[in-house]
Amino acid sequence: MKKINISLLMIIFSLSIVHTSCDEGFEELNTSDIAINELDPVPILNHAVWRSSPYFFRHTMIYEMAIVQHMVTPFGTSLAGGNYNQENFPIAQYTWENHYENIIRNSVDIISKYKDDTNRSNIYNMARIIRVYGGMVLTDTYGDVPYINAGLGFIERNDAPVYDSQESIYMSILSELEEATASLSSDSRIESGDILYAGDIIQWKRFGYSLMLRAAMRLTKVNPALAQEYVGKAVSGGVMESNDDNAMVRHSSNFTNFLGGELNGSEAANFYMTKPLVDFFQSNDDPRLGVMAVRYVGATSGSGQTEAVATRDSNDQIGLPMGYDNNTIGVRAEADGIGSFYSYTQFDRNTIGKQTAPFFILTYAQTQFLLAEAAVRGWADGEAADYFANGIRGHMEQLEIHDSNLAIEETAINAYIRAHPLEAGSELEQINTQYWVASLFNSQEAFANFRRSGYPALVPNPYPQSSISGDFIRRLTYHTSEYTNNLENINTAINRQGPDKLDTRVWWDQ
Structure with missing residues (x-):
């Protein structure tokens, strides 16, 4: 696995800190007067990547981890959320703030500046891929959101962006991934300072096409023909081939994992x-x-x-x-x-929950499970059973990346795979239940795939004072500042999508 010097992260932070804040309002966030055009784009990209690891992890602990029943707390008040199926506005807003302020704004800055710079075409296309990732998390979390014009507050003084329909967002996501990933080239300048792959174009391409596969499979309920088309494009392009290709944010004692900080701090x-x-x-x-x-x-x-x-x-x-x-x-x-x-x-807060544990954006194991489902649907060549076994093995071996004490012996892995073959008639449940396990600690992805696939077959949380009328929370609610700063556009989105409530379904979850 390619090793990235963790000290680089501190350089990223020092160069990028001028570009961050804790602004509550989307308008202020989108219209910062702090110019960054003089900075090299690599640290800016790295900051966007780094903040793909949820910056304030308590929101995923309180909402997504509890919704998908990975981890839960019995406590309420400031910790209420998925554990009680209740609204908690300050917590629901953290993904909105982090992803717009850091991932979208930083990546859009690079895109706008280097779009026509043929010498920096790789950094331009890397930023496009990271922007897509951030946009996917946002739209999967909230539904219709500003996407096409998001991040243009400083560049174009657009402080009230239109909310795009989730359907149009996914059309843009798929086409941009196709174009950006194909455009990455080893003949162009290699951006060796990037913290994901140190500029390795082959691995960036595998990441881009694996993200395309993930995006395509989101559409299985609402547009299976388009899903199949883009599954084929992703597979032809070349997806992740091993855990060496995992897209992950590395942490150290100086640059800690925020979930690890919570599990080893006041929330232990x-x-x-x-x-x-x-x-x-x-x-x-x-x-x-x-x-x-x-x-x-x-x-x-x-x-x-x-x-x-x-x-x-x-x-x-x-x-x-x-x-x-x-x-x-x-x-x-x-x-x-x-x-x-x-x-x-x-x-265990000393191993998988430690403060230096990595955060996995997208993994080989997840990719193999998506290929297994695609094969079951007849959308990908190869044996679904083989992809399924590879996914199990990939996740079990991935655990050692967190900590050497998490290593599982090869004999135990082989025994488990032999005892749990893919069985006719239950393939989708088996595959997506294992995806649920393989997405531990990336609960935003687990939440999205649970809604898309319907698996695992969880029993609804029976807490008696629920804020929802259905069985599960289906989305989080919009940032409250939008009702002050962007009222016309948020109302248009609500009229199109449905009430701004926890149990309103997003477009691909119909």
Whole structure:
């Protein structure tokens, strides 16, 4: 795997900090007077990539991780969200703020400046791919959003961008990925300072085409013909071939993973692996549970969660059930025979949850599972069973990238794959349930694929004071500042898409 000197990240931060802020309003965010045209584009691109790792991870912990039932907290107030199926406006806005302010604005700045610079064509096309990634997360999270004109606040003084329909956004995403990825060339200047692939054009192309595959598969419900067309283009272009091609943000002790910071900081004793996830691992004798999970037996407080009472034995793990709050979880813990919710299973904060763990934007394992589904649908050559097995192996081997203590022995991987072949009649459920597992800690992607595929077959969160009328949260609500700064355009989007509520479905989730 290509190694990137982590000190480069600090250079990125120092060069890019002038370009960031914590602005609440989209108008102010979109009209900053801080010019960056004099800066080299590579650090600007790197800042956009770095902020693809959710900058304030608590929002994904509170919403997406709880919605897809990876990790949950019984606490409410500022931590309410997917755990209670309730609205929490400040938390729902973090993806909006981070992705527009950092990913979209930085990538659009490069695109606008280097569009006609033939000497820097690779950085131009890399920025286009990163812009697409940021735009996908935004539209998948909220639905109709500003995309075509987003990020032009400083460049064109457009402080009230139109909301594009999600359908038109995906048409743009697919065509831009096709053009930008094909245009990357080893004959042009190699941007060796980039933190994803150190300028490796082959790997950038694999990333671009794998992202195209992901985008194409989003359309399986609403436009299968177009989905099939772009699956074919992605496969022909060449997708990821191993974990060496994973698109990931690397972290260090000086440049930490924000989720790791939460799990090792004030929220350390508040978040737990869910019962559905633990039960899935245990019922399938999955070796991943034994390396990722820890339970502090007998702990009755956060301070009681010490190594002296820790167990990592798969058989000892007990996931925290959905549907409880801090007033009711104690009774359930007593019924589960553990006395206190502090003794439910957590992700091990010393390994997979450590502060230096990488964040995976897009992986070989996810790509293999999408190819498996495409093969089942008749959209890709090759055996679906082989792609499925490759995806399982890819994710199990990927864990070691987090920490050497997460390594799973080859014999255990082989045994699991033999015991869990792809079976006729249940292919889509098997494939997308494994995708759910392979997307741990990238819960935004897990949330999107869960809505698209309907798998895993999760039982709806039964919390009694829900803010939704359906079974699951289907989107997050818009940034509240938009009702002040961009009212006409947000109202147009709401009239087209539906109420600005948690259970309104986005276009591709019909």
